[in-house]
Amino acid sequence: MARSTIAASGSHAQPGSAGALPYRRRHRSRSPEQSTSTRTPPPCKRPRFWSRHATTPLDRTPPADPPADRPRPAARGGGHRAVPYGGGTGRPLPSISATTTQVASGLKRPTAIAAPDDGTDRLFITQKSGSVRVYHPRTGLAQTPLLDITSAVDESGNERGLLGIAVPPDFAASQDLYLAYTALPDAAVTVARYRLDEGRLEPLLSQPHAEFSNHNGGQLAFGPDGNLYWSIGDGGSAGDPFRSGQRLDTLLGKIMRIDVSRTCGGLPYCVPADNPFVGTPGARKEIWLYGLRNPWRFSFDRADGSMWIGDVGQGRWEEIDHLARGRGGLNLGWSCYEGLEKFQGGDCVPGAAYTKPVFTYSPYTGGCSVIGGHVYRGRDHAALVGGTYIATDYCSSTVWALRPDGRGGYEQAEIGEMPTQVTSIGTTAAGEFYVVNDLPGGLHKVSFAQEEPTCRVDRAVTAWGTGMTVDLTLTNTGDTPVNGWTLEFSLALGQTVVSDWNTTLTQGSNTITAVNAPYNGTIAPERASPSAISPRTPATPHHRHASCSTATPARWAAEQPSGAPERNTGAPDVRTG
């Protein structure tokens, strides 16, 4: 078997680094490789409004009127049912593609989706200004809002407003909803109960948030324990100016856990007795997790109760955290860490134990703000993505798929694109996925399909010195011979390719494209061709795309061609960085 190796390394001494940005850059740089993607574009694809800011990837100069980085809500109602289907799947993630179909338009800056588990098949969609719209798959989007609290909501700036909604387990009987919003007149971020049958808003808990308009957090979700979880960002601006992330005396930079089914003393809710900081002097007892920057979206896996958090990064790393059920009290790092990297000028507490993200990506390839999603536990696509966590990015619209690999790590792949500017991924009561997008104001149903022809790429990562080697095995899972293959990967900021073996390698501004060498392009059905790439830690290149030409080669033989060198040591280094 020909062994094909690409060696890459990079430096996290980021060229042109601007350090702590005052706000998130908002540009999209599409490389030529990306523009040739064979992904099916989602319907109603429109030019992204920020495309006018297009600039070089290393140009960190913020646009003239930059929206701050985006947090946004999506809630899942109910979710306490045991789901009998879903779970692991043998389908390789890179061969799966996500597609979307627009089912409604005319929403005004939708922020979150929730589904009541009351047999009505409705979706509740929050709009930033303070109203909730109702969508039904048969009748579409209702014009009359379900509720309107615009008189209580501060929607100023890009990130303030009605941001989150959660449906309690007893909704069918209680007709209560829970809302997270920035409140008038003082911009305090607030969680409130809304009694639908009385049209009454009852604020439950607030956190002052007047200084900066960004990083409101705003996710609300009921956990598998029946408690309500609520996220708040670090207070805004950039670089965690209040040192909120690591402090326990503020709700900023935290995820809270409260019991809204009861009242305790003068409080309109109770703090669960097993909250992690109940006995810590000076700590806010509502805190469940800390060390967060702007956890715009989190969700609970309805099968195992684990928690997935998309924490929006500052400028270098977007991250996703995955925590086992019931794991409260964890320190997720900010502002000591951004992703897996020490944050320059951050607040590190001596002796603190930080919980690392399970997935990070560099916004270098066009992203800006991670939009955390859900683990798929629906029925329609269980064979492809059952048990797979799906997330996206507000700017790049990349669909990220992640799932535990059974060996303590996670498989990951880019499996398509969402519509532009998705703010939230939501689920129906049955677990099917919808997304809403911001300024176009659409609702889209998400589907998954298997891509053909199929080149499966299996990966194994081995750390070495200052980098890692990613062994790649390209398998022809189709029933016709492959004659030529291409693998494409995203690079993190600062990564450069220094050498390759047995491939024809090119590096774009932020991607590696590896094409077969003359002697290893043919792969018989069910046969595999191994190769490898070696980037520097901590960033594993993200697999973007694999394509195989299935044209039968003239000199096709049943076996792999022999005579390929084990390692083509004569290949020149292709140091492009």
Ligand SMILES: [Ca+2]
């Ligand atoms: Ca973190």
